[in-house]
Amino acid sequence: CGEGRAQEGPGLLNLGALIVDPLEAVSAQADRAYLRLERRFRRMHRLHLARRSFIIQNIPGFWVTAFLNHPQLSAMISLRDEDMLCYLMNLEVRELRHSRTGCKFKFRFWSNPYFQNKVIMKEYECRASGRVVSIATRIRWHRGQEPPALVHRNRDTVRSFFSWFSQHSLPEADRVAQIIKDDLWPNPLQYYLLGDRPCRARGGLARWPTEAPSRPYGFQSG
Template sequence: MNPLEAIQQELDTVNAQADRAFQQLEQKFGRMRHHYLERRNYIIQHIPGFWVTAFRNHPQLSPMIRGQDAEMLRYITNLEVKELRHPKTGCKFKFFFRRNPYFRNKLIVKEYEVRASGRVVSFSTPIIWRRGHEPQSFIRRNQDVVCNFFTWFSDHSLPESDKIAEIIKEDLWPNPLQYYLLREGVRRARRRPLREPVEIPRPFGFQSG
């Protein structure tokens, strides 16, 4: 074995140890985060209109939430964003709704999965619309045509570059309170300043391999 091969083997061993340590650390903090997320969800469920307000106040999500979309979002009781077995393999968005006049679903799920080949695919719960309430697929806004929010659930055309999923996972979900508070123009000192959604090289931090 030449010196280069020996060094590479040692490096591979260190990398494997680092991966195991990272996974253990990730699991530890994941359990800690779960505790606080459960408490946050409980409080939010008792604040009427929390999620629809947060969505409508978000500068990048609000353009596609108009008319009937806004009315339907008023029935959201909870939102959960969960990573799959490992953050690099995908994530799942779970929208919980109370009974409403627009559709029959109490839960709508959209899931993204990274296959072994590196290809990103998405799946979603079919929405069971009540008669006469199927939304238009697009909203005409000035001279632009914008995809409406509920169309996003059934759109699986380009899951690897889904900006809506990226914005929800990377910006809205970590701190929805900052957008909810914009409703009344509240300005409070925060530990972290408001931040714009960050451009990331792969969707939702997914990495293949």
């Protein structure tokens, strides 16, 4: 009996190898197919965002309307902020290589009387230590145009939306980033279509630049 069991061992090992090898091959093939599908999806997503970006650039006041119709973001926008956001041509959000490592926000503006920047960016990055840090473009304000950090509106005191770019440690700054990234950016059309924004911004639309927008930019999500 002992000899029989001894002879069984190699046979079972060979049988196991016959089962495992094909499974590994199938698994590797499935992994390759998944990566191809993922790359294809990312490419389609980039093309979709590029088309969306180009269309939005041709809709006067799209982003300021979406911001003002958003129930949380609108509470952070003063009258002066609204006038400045009327010059917002495009907003782009890009996750860094891995979503856990950070996210970049890119605001592209028409020429305006408030600041010199055509592009203002803010970036969040998660360091290896787990600490999240943020950096932002310094806004080059025209003389006398820098808004106060705190704005009195009715009986409330609110921060200027543009102070978000210089806030790097306040919890509300992270909250703004989270709202834009997870809610406004994926589907801004739902807020744009909520209805006309308040009449207080009509003057800004009257100043909407007449220059033709350029082709879609390469900076896109994914």
